[in-house]
Amino acid sequence: MAVEIRLLGTVDAVLDGRWTDLGHARQQCVLVALAVEVNQPVTFDQLVARVWGDRPPRRPRSALYGYLYRLRRALADADDVALVRRTGCYELVADPGAVDLKRFEELTGAARRSGTDAERLGLFDRALGLWRGEPFAGLDTPWLGAMRAVVDQQRYLAETERTDAALRLGLxxxxxxxxxxxxxxxxxxxxxxxxxxxxxxxxxxxxxxxxxxxxxxxxxxxxxxxxxxxxxxxxxxxxxxxxxxxxxx
Structure with a gap:
């Protein structure tokens, strides 16, 4: 099944149009912490800091194992998606296009490289159309707050660049x-x-x-x-x- 991992709003995973249960907020934080760097290793210490900040549980490794096990089960029917454990780190292996944040970044990059304002406007519209609300809505850790600010700034810049193109087109x-x-x-x-x-x-x-x-x-x-x-x-x-x-x- 094709999967969409949605971060630009509430955190969701959609398998062939069907929402799957990603569990409670802390477990969703684990998915976000890996999905924002899809196909890149995230060290154990980085993952703990992203998910708990400076207040980790007494046994963070055991907690992570449990969350990852349940996330793997939730995504078990998805094609070409894997939560992989490597030496000292973890990685979400997937097509970057399966993550809406990465699609947003790809489309905005394409808009900036495009040759005409009409193409640029269309690409920015597609990118901004991926947004459903506040990124990682309902989740709150210091790392997520900082990441949310970065992603919000990316959106704001895309909106202003889109408007420049629209104005040049007389709209x-x-x-x-x-x-x-x-x-x-x-x-x-x-x-x-x-x-x-x-x-x-x-x-x-x-x-x-x-x-x-x-x-x-x-x-x-x-x-x-x-x-x-x-x-x-x-x-x-x-x-x-x-x-x-x-x-x-």
């Missing part, structure tokens, strides 16, 4: 709702602010865009003690129909 009006929400969540992100200004301007709402620029300018000054950077200032000049080089004269 600004369709991006307004997403950009407005993103700007509210990240009010000091100048790249997002510039994207929202362009989307508003190209939707015939230049006055609103100019007002937003002034608010962002004030907030940057008040909270960071800085002025907008060159990219955001260039968009502002575009809204005013002033040539980009005018400020250098």
């Amino acid at each position: 600004g009006a369709g991006e307004l709702a997403r950009l407005t929400a993103r700007a509210a969540d990240h009010p000091l992100d100048e790249r997002v602010a510039a994207q929202l200004l362009l989307a508003l301007h190209r939707s015939g709402r230049t006055g609103e865009a100019l007002g937003r620029y002034q608010r962002v300018h004030r907030r940057l000054a008040d909270e960071l003690g800085t002025d907008p950077g060159p990219a955001l200032r260039a968009v502002h000049r575009q809204l005013l129909h002033v040539p980009v080089d005018a400020g250098r004269r």
Whole structure:
């Protein structure tokens, strides 16, 4: 049976469209700790740190053996997937495409290498469509928290790069709702602010865009003690129909 190991949301394993029971949260942590580095060995000490942090059980090796045994049983019907024990380490052996996080990374990499904005937009849409919620939802260890922050940042970067492609294709009006929400969540992100200004301007709402620029300018000054950077200032000049080089004269 083909298997999908899903990390971008709740942690699930789907065998030919059928969900399989991965057990309790700590056992799911073991799967995540191996799946994020599919086909790479993870040492025993690394695995203990990822699953328990600095509070391991009295017999972590015995606990891991039990979790791995039950995970192997849960995945026993999956083709070409194995939880392998090697000297001093463990490894999830599988097609990287079986893990949604790895598919996301592959698709975003392909988008960045693609030759046209239309292709780039389609690949980013496919990558972002894999997300179902917070990564590793319901699981919490220090390592998982750090990994979640990394993966969330990857998603945020993919969203902003996708928006750049959409704006270059003239699709600004369709991006307004997403950009407005993103700007509210990240009010000091100048790249997002510039994207929202362009989307508003190209939707015939230049006055609103100019007002937003002034608010962002004030907030940057008040909270960071800085002025907008060159990219955001260039968009502002575009809204005013002033040539980009005018400020250098």
